[in-house]
Amino acid sequence: xxxxxxxxxxxxxxxxxxxxxxxxxxxxxxxxxxxxxxxxxxxxxxxxxxxxxxxxxxxxxxxxxxxxxxxxxxxxxxxxxxxxxxxxxxxxxxxxxxxxxxxxxxxxxxxxxxxxxxxxxxxxxxxxxxxxxxxxxxxxxxxxxxxxxxxxxxxxxxxxxxxxxxxxxxxxxxxxxxxxxxxxxxxxxxxxxxxxxxxxxxxxxxxxxxxxxxxxxxxxxxxxxxxxxxxxxxxxxxxxxxxxxxxxxxxxxxxxxxxxxxxxxxxxxxxxxxxxxxxxxxxxxxxxxxxxxxxxxxxxxxxxxxxxxxxxxxxxxxxxxxxxxxxxxxxxxxxxxxxxxxxxxxxxxxxxxxxxxxxxxxxxxxxxxxxxxxxxxxxxxxxxxxxxxxxxxxxxxxxxxxxxxxxxxxxxxxxxxxxxxxxxxxxxxxxxxxxxxxxxxxxxxxxxxxxxxxxxxx
Amino acid sequence: xxxxxxxxxxxxxxxxxxxxxxxxxxxxxxxxxxxxxxxxxxxxxxxxxxxxxxxxxxxxxxxxxxxxxxxxxxxxxxxxxxxxxxxxxxxxxxxxxxxxxxxxxxxxxxxxxxxxxxxxxxxxxxxxxxxxxxxxxxxxxxxxxxxxxxxxxxxxxxxxxxxxxxxxxxxxxxxxxxxxxxxxxxxxxxxxxxxxxxxxxxxxxxxxxxxxxxxxxxxxxxxxxxxxxxxxxxxxxxxxxxxxxxxxxxxxxxxxxxxxxxxxxxxxxxxxxxxxxxxxxxx
Numbered sequence: 001x002x003x004x005x006x007x008x009x010x011x012x013x014x015x016x017x018x019x020x021x022x023x024x025x026x027x028x029x030x031x032x033x034x035x036x037x038x039x040x041x042x043x044x045x046x047x048x049x050x051x052x053x054x055x056x057x058x059x060x061x062x063x064x065x066x067x068x069x070x071x072x073x074x075x076x077x078x079x080x081x082x083x084x085x086x087x088x089x090x091x092x093x094x095x096x097x098x099x100x101x102x103x104x105x106x107x108x109x110x111x112x113x114x115x116x117x118x119x120x121x122x123x124x125x126x127x128x129x130x131x132x133x134x135x136x137x138x139x140x141x142x143x144x145x146x147x148x149x150x151x152x153x154x155x156x157x158x159x160x161x162x163x164x165x166x167x168x169x170x171x172x173x174x175x176x177x178x179x180x181x182x183x184x185x186x187x188x189x190x191x192x193x194x195x196x197x198x199x200x201x202x203x204x205x206x207x208x209x210x211x212x213x214x215x216x217x218x219x220x221x222x223x224x225x226x227x228x229x230x231x232x233x234x235x236x237x238x239x240x241x242x243x244x245x246x247x248x249x250x251x252x253x254x255x256x257x258x259x260x261x262x263x264x265x266x267x268x269x270x271x272x273x274x275x276x277x278x279x280x281x282x283x284x285x286x287x288x289x290x291x292x293x294x295x296x297x298x299x300x301x302x303x304x305x306x307x308x309x310x311x312x313x314x315x316x317x318x319x320x321x322x323x324x325x326x327x328x329x330x331x332x333x334x335x336x337x338x339x340x341x342x343x344x345x346x347x348x349x350x351x352x353x354x355x356x357x358x359x360x361x362x363x364x365x366x367x368x369x370x371x372x373x374x375x376x377x378x379x380x381x382x383x384x385x386x387x388x389x390x391x392x393x394x395x396x397x398x399x400x401x402x403x404x405x406x407x408x409x410x411x412x413x414x415x416x417x418x419x420x421x422x423x424x425x426x427x428x429x430x431x432x433x434x435x436x437x438x439x440x441x442x443x444x445x446x447x448x449x450x451x452x453x454x455x456x457x458x
Numbered sequence: 459x460x461x462x463x464x465x466x467x468x469x470x471x472x473x474x475x476x477x478x479x480x481x482x483x484x485x486x487x488x489x490x491x492x493x494x495x496x497x498x499x500x501x502x503x504x505x506x507x508x509x510x511x512x513x514x515x516x517x518x519x520x521x522x523x524x525x526x527x528x529x530x531x532x533x534x535x536x537x538x539x540x541x542x543x544x545x546x547x548x549x550x551x552x553x554x555x556x557x558x559x560x561x562x563x564x565x566x567x568x569x570x571x572x573x574x575x576x577x578x579x580x581x582x583x584x585x586x587x588x589x590x591x592x593x594x595x596x597x598x599x600x601x602x603x604x605x606x607x608x609x610x611x612x613x614x615x616x617x618x619x620x621x622x623x624x625x626x627x628x629x630x631x632x633x634x635x636x637x638x639x640x641x642x643x644x645x646x647x648x649x650x651x652x653x654x655x656x657x658x659x660x661x662x663x664x665x666x667x668x669x670x671x672x673x674x675x676x677x678x679x680x681x682x683x684x685x686x687x688x689x690x691x692x693x694x695x696x697x698x699x700x701x702x703x704x705x706x707x708x709x710x711x712x713x714x715x716x717x718x719x720x721x722x723x724x725x726x727x728x729x730x731x732x733x734x735x736x737x738x739x740x741x
Contacts, residue, residue, distance in 0.1 A: 005642075053505055098588065099588075102585070149640050149641060149642035150641045150642070151641065152601050153640070153641035153642055154561045155644070156642075157551040157555040160548070161552045162613070163609055164612075165610070165611045165614060167589070167610065168582075168589070168606075169574055169582070169610075171589075172581075173591070174561075175585045176582055176585060213596060249466075249470055251463060252467065258474050258478065263723075263724075263727065264481065265481060266730075267720040267723035267727075268485065268716045268719070269666065269716060271689050271715075272488070272692070272716050273484055273485070273488075273671040274483055275692065275708070275712075277484050277694065277709075279696060279705070282503070286487065289505030289506070293505060320480070325734070328730075329734055329735050331733045370736075381579075383580070387673075410579075413581065414673065417580065417584060418677070430578055430580075433577070433578045434576050437576045
């Protein structure tokens with residue numbers, strides 16, 4: 001509540017300042033309210049003036065020629081559908097809800113940005129007037145330019161990355177969040193059909209457990225996603241650490257060779273290796289043929305067709321992918337543990353297991369805490385391993401939305417988008433993934449020892 | 459050496475040898491099967507490992523006119539090189555700004571990007587497709603389109619690089635600034651030469667990613683075979699109904715993809731380990 005109050009107070013103060021600037025300002029400042037950048041330009045800072053003015057011209061040009069029409073249709077995403085004129089048999093092109101939503105959001109954000117720039121323009125004028133009143137100089141155009149590679153270098157550096165992230169990350173994400181509140185799916189495909197706002201209907205569908213509802217499938221997939229992420233993270237973590245300790249063991253030769261062999265799995269594109277391994281375990285694959293040849297089984301083991309087998313196999317195969325990675329990380333860190341800790345433990349009569357429990361493990365958990373967190377959230381979204389190995393199969397009639405028993409939330413999202421064009425539910429799932437990831441991150445982050453106690457072990 | 463040490467070492471070697479076999483087995487298989495001729499012997503999956511006749515048919519087929527493999531390979535290489543360069547530049551720019559400069563909204567920006575990163579990448583796929591289509595960068599224009607997507611939002615992956623910059627003492631910057639160097643000069647003449655390991659790490663990781671990119675690549679190419687990269691092609695070979703005829707060709711293609719990437723990786727392994735370890739500890 002306090003924050004909201006503060007926010008409104010801040011807005012009030014800001015508006016008051018805008019008014020005061022206009023009242024107390026000279027004519028140059030006042031003209032700047034309408035023609036942005038007039039003040040700075042008239043006071044000699046031509047570069048700043050031109051920059052402000054260019055923003056204003058571009059914005060008006062964009063809005064008049066393009067943006068405004070979309071902004072006005074944003075409330076219902078268009079009302080004339082593409083249809084054939086009954087008299088002339090000519091196709092009449094109607095509104096494209098997709099583009100209306102996309103450009104509508106873009107225009108809305110640009111509008112906010114423009115207001116911000118306009119506010120900056122007012123403040124700039126005020127600052128210049130104050131400086132002049134105090135008898136200080138305003139600087140020069142040359143100085144302005146130089147500041148872009150000196151004290152304002154951050155703005156130069158961040159301009160391009162921020163633009164890229166805005167266009168290819170922020171805008172699409174806002175767009176997809178909006179899609180979650182529309183009925184955009186296979187029967188409402190733009191451009192031939194319209195789609196419109198439906199409120200919380202899709203979220204209700206996700207949690208409805210009747211026939212056709214997504215509830216049961218969602219719970220199944222979510223549970224498997226969490227189980228998978230847990231096993232994938234911790235089994236590879238302890239496996240990798242064990243291997244690293246094994247290779248670091250005194251008296252083991254060819255340390256480099258063992259490491260290189262394991263690292264091959266990182267070097268070779270996962271795409272090739274995982275696709276191949278997935279085929280190895282197919283019904284007519286190498287493993288099954290040899291099992292049959294040697295008389296161990298009579299019919300092929302349904303590695304990918306049995307939900308339980310497929311799930312276990314994926315977790316095991318993921319060890320093959322994940323262990324080398326953890327091994328690399330742990331090898332370097334293990335060498336950082338002071339040798340005398342082990343020496344004194346030995347003198348005190350501790351055995352190997354005890355030294356591991358009391359010295360190695362606490363240290364490793366402490367330093368690799370952040371890694372465990374990123375690895376867990378990475379596994380929640382581990383598209384490659386699942387999709388290349390099992391494609392999320394085996395499918396089942398008991399699951400809606402073409403989901404399978406090894407599908408993670410992300411692979412299901414992908415299938416909903418590509419195979420059934422169910423964009424509305426895909427968007428809802430995307431939001432769910434975000435919620436799961438952020439909740440997990442928040443919880444783990446607050447428990448992380450290296451965050452709570454930065455000075456320990458140093 | 460004590461007797462117990464000898465026994466424990468024996469078991470350690472045993473485990474390591476078994477592991478090595480398990481880890482290398484798929485790679486050996488894939489290489490062996492790539493030499494089984496698709497036309498002369500059988501191109502699908504068989505119940506034996508070593509081909510009866512070793513032949514280079516699959517490789518000859520890949521390089522011949524019948525397949526567009528060379529074209530797809532060139533596509534992927536182009537994407538990988540440009541994404542690698544672009545992404546490295548983006549990451550360096552963001553890292554320097556966030557590590558060295560203190561400006562208004564800095565922590566806000568970092569927090570905002572952290573939250574953005576929690577959305578799954580595939581969520582935005584259809585929207586990105588339409589954005590690219592707007593610029594005409596889908597289907598036949600898939601290669602520049604994929605480069606654009608790879609580079610555009612890459613600034614968000616600054617963590618490892620910024621962590622490295624943070625370890626370069628700030629007093630170096632200050633000394634140079636007192637001598638009259640601008641921020642830009644400090645960046646180009648001091649920080650960049652000092653950050654060779656992390657630059658190589660960033661470029662290497664960025665270079666390797668496009669070779670595995672099936673999802674976006676197939677979506678952006680949208681059935682236009684000229685816009686494919688190797689991942690899309692290989693995936694289709696394995697997973698179409700016709701895969702029985704293409705399985706050994708997939709193996710041969712896979713070997714051709716893996717060789718240069720693996721060699722590059724092995725040469726730069728040192729930098730990779732450095733980057734990964736640094737990233738794991740700092741998060």
